[in-house]
Amino acid sequence: MTQYETLFLRHPANPILTGKDWPYSINSVFNAGASLLPDGSTILLCRVEDRRGLSHLCAARSANGVDGWQIDREPTLMPNAELYPEEVWGIEDPRITYVPELKKFAVSYTSYSRGGPGVSLALTEDFRSFERFGVIMVPDDKDAALLPRRINGFWALIHRPMTPLGAHIWISYSPDLRHWGSHKLMLEARRGAWWDANKIGMSPPPIETSRGWLMIYHGVRRTPSSSIYRLGLALFDIKEPEKCLIRGDSWMFAPEAEYERQGDVQDVVFPCGYTVAADGDTINLYYGAADSSIALARGSIRRLLAWLDANGHSEHSGDRRHK
Ligand code: BMA
Secondary structure (H helix, E strand, O other): OOOOOOOOEEOOOOOOEEHHHOOOOOOEEEEEEEEEOOOOOEEEEEEEEOOOOOEEEEEEEEOOOOOOOEEOOOOOEOOOOOOOHHHOOEEEEEEEEEEOOOOEEEEEEEEEEOOEEEEEEEEEOOOOOEEEEEEEEOOOEEEEEEOOOOEOOEEEEEEEEEEOOEEOEEEEEEOOOOOOEEEEEEEOOEOOOOOOEOEEEEOOOOEEEOOEEEEEEEEEEEOOOOEEEEEEEEEEOOOOOOOEEEEEOOOOEOOOOHHHHOOOOOOEEEEEEEEEOOOOOEEEEEEEEOOOEEEEEEEEHHHHHHHHHHHEEOOOOOOOOOO
16 A cells, blocks of 8 residues: 555556557657647657667557557658758657647657757647757756746746756747747756756646646656656746746655566656646646656646645745755
């Protein structure tokens, strides 16, 4: 019996997609962006690692979001190092945001350049053709997603630049999706022994709720043998997204199942996308498990918010015990 609240229930069919399901030869499939399509079906844009070690993106579609996946017969979006040299070592970790103003999906992904990982952006209507914007945040930067609408007239991108002092979550603004500025720190990694010390990053795009932007973020705990990727929650002001309202103390999801603990990279749960069911509350979280498969866990947005109230603190309370 567990002594803690289970916020996300693993699907019994897990892992729902592995390299064995792929119509062409690959090494593994993991961290997938997710969205609902107009016909109610689910699309996953999966990070696929080939047998050279380089990643590309491949779309999988399913009517129920659990099984019956129709996987593109060949890569959907390949790195294009000739036109985009920053993609020379592949493209990874896509996050999808549907942008009603553009009537398009924005896909933000990691481009792996010689200088390290950067953030690239592409727009698409159908996940078949893509309008590429190239790199929009220079290395070392990743874990990025666009907000679905402008904030005070500007597009907003959440991302995770890396500095020698730590890896924290930032937000930046743009008038045109190409020129970015007004960079603001959103959430700092904690220090010391905390589960989310030194290195954090947003996981899927934030969830818009009546109480604010709800963010699922990952914390990377370095251990003598490896790293553990776990998930926590934080809530941000709807009009001023850089303002953190509540941050959960403990993690709320962590590698426990065999397929999360063992794989190419052990002890990793890494969601890049979710869908929300017709009830407006049930969240289907798609996550990479141990960099070797895609798994699904279900939760309730209402319960996530209630958990934050019971297990979180205001970042503005002057309570710096956790810093
Ligand atoms: C992160 C990203 C993820 C990966 C994780 C664990 O930095 O590269 O794609 O799942 O590391 O390897």
